[in-house]
Amino acid sequence: MSNVKIIVAGPRGKMGSEALRLIENTPEFELVGCIDRKHDGEKVSDLEGLPKLDAEIFSDVEKAFQQLDADVLIDLTSPEVGYKHTRLALENGIRPVVGTTGFTQEQLEELQDLSEQKELGTVIAPNFAVGAVLMMQFSKWAAKYFPDVEIIEKHHDQKLDAPSGTAVKTAQLIEEVRDSKVQGHPEEKETIPGARGANEDGMRIHSVRLPGLVAHQEVIFGGTGETLTIKHDSHHRQSFMSGVKLAVDQVQRIHTLVYGLENLLE
Numbered sequence: 001m002s003n004v005k006i007i008v009a010g011p012r013g014k015m016g017s018e019a020l021r022l023i024e025n026t027p028e029f030e031l032v033g034c035i036d037r038k039h040d041g042e043k044v045s046d047l048e049g050l051p052k053l054d055a056e057i058f059s060d061v062e063k064a065f066q067q068l069d070a071d072v073l074i075d076l077t078s079p080e081v082g083y084k085h086t087r088l089a090l091e092n093g094i095r096p097v098v099g100t101t102g103f104t105q106e107q108l109e110e111l112q113d114l115s116e117q118k119e120l121g122t123v124i125a126p127n128f129a130v131g132a133v134l135m136m137q138f139s140k141w142a143a144k145y146f147p148d149v150e151i152i153e154k155h156h157d158q159k160l161d162a163p164s165g166t167a168v169k170t171a172q173l174i175e176e177v178r179d180s181k182v183q184g185h186p187e188e189k190e191t192i193p194g195a196r197g198a199n200e201d202g203m204r205i206h207s208v209r210l211p212g213l214v215a216h217q218e219v220i221f222g223g224t225g226e227t228l229t230i231k232h233d234s235h236h237r238q239s240f241m242s243g244v245k246l247a248v249d250q251v252q253r254i255h256t257l258v259y260g261l262e263n264l265l266e
């Protein structure tokens with residue numbers, strides 16, 4: 001089988017640089033280029049701290065997609081940029097694997113339509129860590145029996161979007177199995193705005209941002225005389241890489257958009 005030819009967008013980022021190491025250590029993966037706001041025309045191997053890979057950096061994304069012979073784009077950038085890259089990749093016949101979070105529901109639907117129109121697989125996963133996927137699935141299961149639930153997500157303080165993509169996805173999975181409900185006292189009042197967190201279908205989501213954190217989430221269920229907490233911690237960004245690898249492998253076998261790694265796990 002021939003190598004999977006990959007473009008990485010955001011190669012100098014915390015996740016992008018980890019994805020480069022994954023490619024370096026995966027014999028069947030080949031980095032053919034990168035998309036970066038800076039360093040146009042330089043090689044990845046010229047940049048300090050990145051693997052010694054002989055792939056060119058492009059600042060013009062359209063030029064990169066037209067000139068490079070690529071199968072897959074791995075996007076690990078920021079919400080607006082990631083959305084634009086995903087659209088352009090599909091328009092140029094390249095299958096996107098997207099870890100970038102913060103896409104709106106409307107953007108996800110547009111990308112689903114484009115993916116189907118082009119008959120090209122797309123994987124968008126708010127969390128590539130297998131443990132986090134299980135935490136979300138266990139939460140969906142628990143919500144059948146414990147409909148009162150609050151989510152506390154904790155991330156490093158450089159994160160742009162809040163709530164996290166994982167928290168939004170968790171809430172969506174819970175919404176599939178519980179009726180809409182208002183939680184807490186019906187007459188509760190916030191004396192400091194935001195004290196009760198974001199409100200997603202009655203579920204409260206609290207976002208913590210602190211240096212020292214990577215990616216963490218607790219889903220707390222309350223019942224009569226008991227609580228259940230389902231918790232996941234990513235202590236290192238390597239935790240996301242087996243999921244990225246799975247997504248790159250699977251995106252070549254599908255012809256639609258898959259939102260969430262759980263849809264690719266057996």
Ligand SMILES: NC(=O)c1ccc[n+]([C@@H]2O[C@H](COP(=O)([O-])OP(=O)(O)OC[C@H]3O[C@@H](n4cnc5c(N)ncnc54)[C@H](O)[C@@H]3O)[C@@H](O)[C@H]2O)c1
Pocket residue numbers: 009010011012013014015016035036037076077078079081098099100101102125126127128129158240
């Ligand atoms: N799905 C997951 O499992 C997962 C895990 C961690 C992070 N994330 C998401 O991945 C994204 C990146 O996270 P990070 O921690 O690596 O952030 P980061 O800030 O460390 O890296 C983002 C990179 O994108 C680059 N970038 C910005 N605009 C660009 C453009 N126009 N063209 C090319 N590159 C551009 C920046 O230069 C930067 O290097 C975020 O959306 C984050 O929420 C997802």
Ligand SMILES: O=C(O)C1=N[C@H](C(=O)O)CCC1
Pocket residue numbers: 101126127155156159160163164165166167214215
């Ligand atoms: O570091 C981040 O940013 C992360 N974002 C994802 C999210 O928004 O859910 C999860 C993993 C880390």
